[in-house]
Amino acid sequence: MSSGNYPVDAFYVAPSVGFDVLPGALLRYRSAALPTLGRPYQAWQLVYASRTGRHSPIPASGIVVAPPTPGPDSAVAVYCPPFRGLGGRCAPSQVFTDAAPDPDLRAVSAALERGWIVAVPDGQCLGVTGLGPHTFLAGTDAAHTVLDLARAARTIPDLDAAGAPCVIWGYADGGRAAVWAAESQPRYAPALDLRGVAAGAVVADPGGLVPRLDRGPWSGLVLAGLIGLSHAYSHLTIDHLFTTGATAAIAHASGLDAGQILDSFRDHRLATWCTRADPWNDHRWQYVLTSEATGAQIPAVPVHLYHGSADALIPVEMGQQLYAEYRLMGAEATWRDYDTGHTGTAVAGAADALDQLTEDLNHLPGHPRPPAA
Known part of the structure; x- marks a missing residue:
């Protein structure tokens, strides 16, 4: 059997998932090599249990990359990439293992350099065989896929990450997935130790x-x-x-x-x-x-939003409106804009986003933050 020009990988064939399987349960995993990273990182491809936007059980897939010797204090950072496609072989967990470089590995590498365990979701109905097309723009679907990967990553037997705190980072459609995860987490994954979210060029209003x-x-x-x-x-x-x-x-x-x-x-x-x-x-x-408009629920963690003032794809006003809505709702939100376009902001805003997430990880929930300087 084959899918397009690629043979079907039995690892990604959809397993049966019932309501008795908890969201975030690790269904199968295997070691993987990421040849273009250039360092001896550990990596695992995952298939895990999740829920659709209507809360039906569904398998999802992703990849987790860790430093060679992650410590017990390592955090899990879920990186949500921009839109990669509706089908075919474009899921990060599959393409990252190719010899050709992938643009999203730059962000993964930047997060790994912070000493974090990095998890990248493929997206609901992408990666796992026979479920497609990908439910592109469906916010609750994306949120569940992201939050359940955070739960699954912490249970990989080869990692000592059961109690690791989590952060979420994404750009464009990945930024949309990140803010939907922030809004959904208090109800869908309240036990997850989520500390902060950074989201760039968010499609807040499709x-x-x-x-x-x-x-x-x-x-x-x-x-x-x-x-x-x-x-x-x-x-x-x-x-x-x-x-x-x-x-x-x-x-x-x-x-x-x-x-x-x-x-x-x-x-x-x-x-x-x-x-x-x-x-x-x-x-x-x-x-x-x-x-599918964001801002319906109040995130329980800090959200850092950023956008390019010259973004020709997603207007900066969309991000500014979401920031204003979060502040009116009482959410803890920060904003940064960059004098560049859509692609330029993905690069320009990365270090600031990671700095903000580092600060979020160092801040214990329930304790007041020091006043801004």
Whole structure:
């Protein structure tokens, strides 16, 4: 059997997961090598139990990388990468083991240099065979996948990390996953010792972003978002707007990585595949897109938000609005903007984000922070 041009790896074949299996339970793991890191780090590919946004049991996959000799005081940092695709072989836990360098390994390396154990989720319905397409933009799905990987990583038998504190870091769609995890953690994983979250270029309001990106260089992301949300909200049959002619395009896109999606659907309009020119204004889609806006719950941990003032993909105003909402809600939030674009901010903001997370880890929950200088 094969998936695309790659043979099916039995490790990633979806195991059966029932309601009796706790979220975050480690279902299987194996050692892995990351040849491009250039250092003797330890790594493990994981399949673990999680929950969908509707709380149905589902397996998920990811990868955990640790320093050669992590100490008992090591923290677990979950790094949430930007959108990598809807299908095919683009899951971090699989691609990181290739000989070719991967751009997200730069962030992983930066976190490893802090002495942390780094866990990277593949994303719900990505990585594990037969579950796709990836539920791109579905916030609760992403949050559960992130929080359950943090729980699973701490139980790897080869690590002494059972009581390790955790932080979460992400950018773009990964930043969205990070803030959804921050908002979901008090209810979904209250026992997890989460200390802080850093999130850059957060897609806080997908409904406000879709019309901006339609028929432009990023229009493939709009189609990918509709496909991902249609999968996550399949119980609402929100694919009612897709035309019969859209079937082939959707099936094709569902097996592509991010680069292929952007190349294949550049400058397209949703009207090409939908029965109306503004599908985002359909009442069912308005419900979904409204449900996918961040800021509905108060994070219990500090959240550091950052954004590029010249971001042409995700407007900086979206991040500023989320920061303002968090402050009004009484959440502990900080903000930093950079005089650069989307890609530049991912690089420029990394060190500051890691510094903030380091400070969060050094601060004991329940103790007041010293006043800012």
